[in-house]
Amino acid sequence: MKAPVSWIREYVDLPAEVSTEALTDRLTALGLKLEGIVAAGAEIQGPLVVGRVLTKEPEPQKNGKVINWCTVDVGAANGTGEPQGIVCGAHNFEPGDLVVVVLPGGVLPGGFEISARKTYGHVSAGMICSAPELGLTGDGAGIIVLPPDAGRPGDDAFDLLGLGEEVVEFEINPDRAYALSLRGIAREAALGFDVPFRDPADRPLPDVDGKAWEVNVDDPVGCPVFAARLVSGFDPTRPTPEFMKHRVEQAGMRSISLAVDITNYVMLELGQPIHGYDADRVAGALGVRRAHDGERLATLDDTVRELSTEDLVITDDSGPIGLAGVMGGATTEMSATTTRILIEAAHWDAVSMFRTGKRHRLISEAGKRNERGVDPLLPGVAADRVVELLVQHGGAIAEPGFTLVGSAPERPTITIATELPARLSGIAISAMTTVEQLRAIGASVTEHEQGSIDVVPPTWRPDINAPYDLVEEVVRIVGYDQVPSVLPRRATGRGLTRTQRLRRRIGRVLSGAGCVEVISFPFVGEATFDRLGLPADDPLRKTIGLANPLSTEEPAYTTTLLPGLLEAAGRNVGRGAPGVALFETGTVAFPSDNGPAPIYGVHTRPSDAELEKLVEALPVQPQHLGVVLAGERTRAGWWGPGTTAGWSDALAVVRRLADDLGVTVDVAAAARMPWHPGRCAVITIEDVEIGHAGELHPNVCKAFGLPARSAAAEIDLDALMAAAVDVPPGPVFSTMPVAKEDVALVVDAGVPVTAVEAALREGAGDLLESVRLFDVYTGEQIGSGKKSLAFALRFRALDRTLTEAEAGAARDAAVAVAAERVGAVQR
Amino acid sequence: MSGPNTDYDPVEVAAVSPAEVEAARDAALAAIAAAADLEQLKAVRTQHAGDRSPLALANREIGALPPQARKEAGQRVGQARGAVSQALAKRQAELEAEHEARILVEESVDVTLPTDRDPVGARHPLTTGAELIADIFVAMGWEVAEGPVIEAEWLNFDALNLGPDHPARTMQDTFWTEPADNHIVLRTHTSPVQARTMLTRTPPIYVVCPGRVFRTDEYDATHSPMFHQVEGLAIDEGISMAHLKGTLDHFATSMFGEGITTRFRPSFFPFTEPSAEVDLICFVCRGSGLDDDRSGACRTCRGEGWIEWGGCGIVNPRVLQACGVDSSRYSGFAFGMGIDRTLMFRHGLEDLRALFEGDVRFTTAFGSEL
Numbered sequence A: 001m002k003a004p005v006s007w008i009r010e011y012v013d014l015p016a017e018v019s020t021e022a023l024t025d026r027l028t029a030l031g032l033k034l035e036g037i038v039a040a041g042a043e044i045q046g047p048l049v050v051g052r053v054l055t056k057e058p059e060p061q062k063n064g065k066v067i068n069w070c071t072v073d074v075g076a077a078n079g080t081g082e083p084q085g086i087v088c089g090a091h092n093f094e095p096g097d098l099v100v101v102v103l104p105g106g107v108l109p110g111g112f113e114i115s116a117r118k119t120y121g122h123v124s125a126g127m128i129c130s131a132p133e134l135g136l137t138g139d140g141a142g143i144i145v146l147p148p149d150a151g152r153p154g155d156d157a158f159d160l161l162g163l164g165e166e167v168v169e170f171e172i173n174p175d176r177a178y179a180l181s182l183r184g185i186a187r188e189a190a191l192g193f194d195v196p197f198r199d200p201a202d203r204p205l206p207d208v209d210g211k212a213w214e215v216n217v218d219d220p221v222g223c224p225v226f227a228a229r230l231v232s233g234f235d236p237t238r239p240t241p242e243f244m245k246h247r248v249e250q251a252g253m254r255s256i257s258l259a260v261d262i263t264n265y266v267m268l269e270l271g272q273p274i275h276g277y278d279a280d281r282v283a284g285a286l287g288v289r290r291a292h293d294g295e296r297l298a299t300l301d302d303t304v305r306e307l308s309t310e311d312l313v314i315t316d317d318s319g320p321i322g323l324a325g326v327m328g329g330a331t332t333e334m335s336a337t338t339t340r341i342l343i344e345a346a347h348w349d350a351v352s353m354f355r356t357g358k359r360h361r362l363i364s365e366a367g368k369r370n371e372r373g374v375d376p377l378l379p380g381v382a383a384d385r386v387v388e389l390l391v392q393h394g395g396a397i398a399e400p401g402f403t404l405v406g407s408a409p410e411r412p413t414i415t416i417a418t419e420l421p422a423r424l425s426g427i428a429i430s431a432m433t434t435v436e437q438l439r440a441i442g443a444s445v446t447e448h449e450q451g452s453i454d455v456v457p458p459t460w461r462p463d464i465n466a467p468y469d470l471v472e473e474v475v476r477i478v479g480y481d482q483v484p485s486v487l488p489r490r491a492t493g494r495g496l497t498r499t500q501r502l503r504r505r506i507g508r509v510l511s512g513a514g515c516v517e518v519i520s521f522p523f524v525g526e527a528t529f530d531r532l533g534l535p536a537d538d539p540l541r542k543t544i545g546l547a548n549p550l551s552t553e554e555p556a557y558t559t560t561l562l563p564g565l566l567e568a569a570g571r572n573v574g575r576g577a578p579g580v581a582l583f584e585t586g587t588v589a590f591p592s593d594n595g596p597a598p599i600y601g602v603h604t605r606p607s608d609a610e611l612e613k614l615v616e617a618l619p620v621q622p623q624h625l626g627v628v629l630a631g632e633r634t635r636a637g638w639w640g641p642g643t644t645a646g647w648s649d650a651l652a653v654v655r656r657l658a659d660d661l662g663v664t665v666d667v668a669a670a671a672r673m674p675w676h677p678g679r680c681a682v683i684t685i686e687d688v689e690i691g692h693a694g695e696l697h698p699n700v701c702k703a704f705g706l707p708a709r710s711a712a713a714e715i716d717l718d719a720l721m722a723a724a725v726d727v728p729p730g731p732v733f734s735t736m737p738v739a740k741e742d743v744a745l746v747v748d749a750g751v752p753v754t755a756v757e758a759a760l761r762e763g764a765g766d767l768l769e770s771v772r773l774f775d776v777y778t779g780e781q782i783g784s785g786k787k788s789l790a791f792a793l794r795f796r797a798l799d800r801t802l803t804e805a806e807a808g809a810a811r812d813a814a815v816a817v818a819a820e821r822v823g824a825v826q827r
Numbered sequence B: 001m002s003g004p005n006t007d008y009d010p011v012e013v014a015a016v017s018p019a020e021v022e023a024a025r026d027a028a029l030a031a032i033a034a035a036a037d038l039e040q041l042k043a044v045r046t047q048h049a050g051d052r053s054p055l056a057l058a059n060r061e062i063g064a065l066p067p068q069a070r071k072e073a074g075q076r077v078g079q080a081r082g083a084v085s086q087a088l089a090k091r092q093a094e095l096e097a098e099h100e101a102r103i104l105v106e107e108s109v110d111v112t113l114p115t116d117r118d119p120v121g122a123r124h125p126l127t128t129g130a131e132l133i134a135d136i137f138v139a140m141g142w143e144v145a146e147g148p149v150i151e152a153e154w155l156n157f158d159a160l161n162l163g164p165d166h167p168a169r170t171m172q173d174t175f176w177t178e179p180a181d182n183h184i185v186l187r188t189h190t191s192p193v194q195a196r197t198m199l200t201r202t203p204p205i206y207v208v209c210p211g212r213v214f215r216t217d218e219y220d221a222t223h224s225p226m227f228h229q230v231e232g233l234a235i236d237e238g239i240s241m242a243h244l245k246g247t248l249d250h251f252a253t254s255m256f257g258e259g260i261t262t263r264f265r266p267s268f269f270p271f272t273e274p275s276a277e278v279d280l281i282c283f284v285c286r287g288s289g290l291d292d293d294r295s296g297a298c299r300t301c302r303g304e305g306w307i308e309w310g311g312c313g314i315v316n317p318r319v320l321q322a323c324g325v326d327s328s329r330y331s332g333f334a335f336g337m338g339i340d341r342t343l344m345f346r347h348g349l350e351d352l353r354a355l356f357e358g359d360v361r362f363t364t365a366f367g368s369e370l
Helices: A005-010 A020-030 A182-193 A242-250 A259-271 A350-359 A365-372 A380-392 A420-426 A431-439 A468-477 A496-513 A526-531 A561-576 A610-616 A647-660 A700-703 A717-725 A753-767 A804-822 B020-033 B040-051 B054-064 B065-108 B125-139 B165-169 B189-199 B241-256 B317-322 B341-347 B358-366
Strands: A002-004 A034-037 A048-060 A066-073 A083-090 A098-102 A116-121 A122-124 A166-171 A215-217 A225-232 A276-279 A286-290 A296-299 A303-306 A312-314 A319-323 A341-345 A403-406 A414-417 A444-447 A452-456 A579-587 A623-634 A666-670 A675-685 A687-694 A711-716 A738-746 A769-778 A786-795 B149-153 B185-188 B205-214 B225-238 B264-270 B272-282 B304-317 B331-338
Touching: A002 A005, A005 A020, A005 A166, A005 A182, A020 A034, A020 A166, A020 A182, A020 A296, A020 A468, A020 B264, A066 A666, A083 A122, A116 A717, A122 A753, A122 B272, A182 A259, A215 A452, A225 A286, A259 A276, A259 A365, A259 A380, A276 A380, A286 A341, A296 A319, A296 A753, A303 B185, A312 A350, A312 B165, A319 A623, A341 A380, A365 B189, A380 B241, A414 A420, A414 A468, A420 A431, A420 A786, A420 B241, A431 A444, A431 A452, A431 A468, A444 B040, A452 A468, A452 B020, A452 B040, A468 B341, A496 A647, A496 A717, A496 B125, A496 B304, A561 A579, A561 A623, A561 A711, A579 A647, A579 B317, A623 A647, A623 A687, A623 A717, A647 A675, A647 A687, A647 A711, A675 A711, A675 A717, A687 A717, A711 A717, A738 A753, A738 A769, A753 A769, A753 A804, A786 A804, B020 B040, B020 B054, B020 B065, B040 B054, B040 B065, B040 B125, B125 B205, B125 B225, B125 B241, B125 B341, B189 B331, B225 B241, B225 B341, B241 B264, B241 B331, B264 B304, B272 B331, B304 B317, B331 B341
Parallel strands: A215 A286
Antiparallel strands: A002 A166, A034 A166, A048 A066, A048 A098, A066 A083, A116 A122, A225 A341, A225 A403, A276 A341, A286 A312, A296 A303, A312 A319, A414 A452, A444 A452, A579 A623, A623 A711, A666 A675, A675 A687, A687 A711, A738 A786, A769 A786, B149 B185, B205 B225, B225 B331, B264 B272, B272 B304, B304 B331
16 A cells, blocks of 8 residues: 555644654554655656647658657746747647646756757757656656646646655555555554544535435345445546646556546545446446346456356446446446446445455455455445545536445454453553553443453454454554563473484485485476376376466476486586486375365364364375486596496485485385386385385486486385384494405306395304405306306304304305305305 | 634734724724615625624634633624624614605695595585474474475365455465365465364474475565475463564574564464564674665665564464364464575575575585584
């Protein structure tokens, strides 16, 4: 809401020494947050004067443009009294018109200095100004043409145009609709400085006789109050007075015509939206009802709208002529020939207004106020004020008769303990202060003896309905800055949960493994899965769709973290990174197909069974871990060559994490997109699959712009965390000398190393401390289809030095089991 | 040559004469001193202390002397040999030390060579930032509560006093899952976690809820369809705005340093009443609104002296009611702020998108501080 300061001051006796900054600081502290203070044209330096156009000679130019060579009477302002010769490119004026002239020596906004200069074959001594050139709102289609009675040539135009006037913009919260008016802002200013407030709505009204126009309200819930007045003899050619035009424009609205400007001016002044009809185009009585199915209405914005049976409409004998409270209809619109004006000011049900505005995607100044709630006592007042202004400025005659249907809904009586504001704010607020401040906001307060009060909130505060609402009112006036700072002392938490601790640990392990964490958007589409090469029936393609995605390409919540990771990796590579290792932990989601989530009431807690149903309806949302490694893994340098990421690096990361968490994971060959079919491992914990790791399929590398052999892993982090060892047992190890035995075993090429290793462990028995594969050989010496695996076995006993014979026997036993289990032959 | 030379004429033996012995000793000592390295010293040792050295030969002659002359000659030769042997040992030690020192010198390297062999990992500043915040609250005895990102409409809106026609329901443009009448949304704030906590626990409740939230904002330098919030909730007997202020001041000071506290401005949120906006004293200009050389406006707060940080208030009794908390016995406060935004002004980030692009240069720049 934009409000000129001078307009605010009209209704409140603010001391002159209260600066605009002091005013806005106080209003911000009360809850009307300052957005900004502007003073349009404040930087203009004179001379800026009124001029009368004497002559206007159109002169076509070679470039096709037509300029006007004008002489303009600027009175004595130019020091000579002679007409001023000025070249003007605009055409929206005639000789005799009053215009705004900046004379040589003047400076316009942006430091634009005006001097007499030669142009189009003339010496142009000044400039005839348009609104934007002076920093004013309004269209720049032509120059400013002043009303004939605006002033005399040579008069200073600065004040006339309201230039340099401070306009304050406030952010108005949805609960303070009353502040979408000068009346409301001034009331807050009066409250803030404890000075008298002159209510512009406080005016005598004629008696209601129902004779202004016949009005039938069929839906008093949707329209509790409807006021109508009529004027005739209005002169549609009259311009809007300058002061009104400025104020309407300063408030951010467009000046359209006198009649429309007056309805907008009164809306700004009081907060009550008003609609004016061309009375000659209204057929018969006005009605208010909900729209019928299939009804349509052409609104003022030249849009034909299908109406819903929930929309409130205004009707005449022809059917709907307006979308009530939101926007008028085209058929009864005021025009340049309108002389009889039917004025409507009504109070509408805020929820209906909100729904209609939302349904028709219509945001209007009227709708904005009506959907937040307007003072229901205003309709008659606002209509009367419009009549007054139409008479005063439009030469209209007020027709007798005042129609006012319905009455303002009752305000609730709220009973609160007088100490409630003190208790909830922590400020020492006396009962007396509470009562005083509630009265100051316009509530009526009845005091009881037991320290409680009955409060009826003012009609313009539909947001106040419950005790805590009253607390906010008292506390904001006393001042939020008075709230003391006290720490609560009863928190007795037990630290992070197991899962929270594990997640931190996982992050540390992965970053310690040289991986960088990323956070990606979880939105995917079919094309995403195509890039991953997932088959058409892959379960990952069964996603939770979004009804209103930002992009139609990515209309679903993801089932895998890999797309985001691969894209991020591709981005890094594209930006010149020689290698990249990324990880992400995040939520993926799978449909539960457990039907809709119920909507419960809010007056009591849902039962445990109801809550369970709510939770069950939600998708399954496990935490996943994704890892991608591309390009250089360790760097080459003066120390020698580096290494390039490959399938084993992805597995290494997963194993390192599992080891840290004390979880034994098993690995077996698998074929699954997006991985290379021969270089993909399925990872299991006690035979339950938790994910995959390995080299990415070459097509996937290509699709994401990654170097060949890039590797990735994705695992179910919830499953891994569930298996994590919470309290690792203290290790037991021997300090006796170690006995080392190396063995080389030849097995079929298809035998997995883990199987050989398991056999060795089994055979070696308790003396075995560790077994580690240190070389793999394939070649002619051992024949095709075979491989030679070299293992280092380390034996050690807890209590003694092993003899050569003992170690040798254990080694032989290990080899024997390997021979039996996997056909290993010692070389 | 091992036995005495019996037919030798001792009178003729000049080798043991004092002059000869002295000369041999001096020659040996001079050669030892002149040995420049271990190699040379080895040769000197053979020449002057070896079996065929003059002094060794002289020593051998002693036995051939008449008994009365032996003692004197023995002493003379023995002293000379001892002196040579000592000098050899000393020089040997000196040369060995020199040799070792020279090897160390020869092994010196250019210590300015790069050492960036291993890949550097990092956690995301949003993760560590959320942990930093959580730790501040955990240190106060609060707990960290979490909930799902895909959430029931009732928990995201209704339970929080955001009814179907509440203006805030459109203010927070919501991602709805299909079909839309499934009443399941991507949560628009972490407040449903507060609702879940109240629904499943009994007061006193002190929880902080960090997490990922979604709104249908177009992606640009300051907006993102996905961002991160941290919200806090305290429900207890006698909770007031003073406790809210105390908690947020403590939070601000812990995160931004001594003297950095908050102020409240009246505001509106459906789930709180009274409601307030929380501003933070600008931790860069410390409230002055001026930049470093005090000539222009502070860039962090744009000259305001304050930074808008989040929203807060006393929990609306309607929320307590929907979540099964006895509002006649308990009151509570709640607050919420954006983690992304907090990091942006804490670190002077210009573009929100850097948080979600995954460029490792961005993430590693934070080290593990944050």
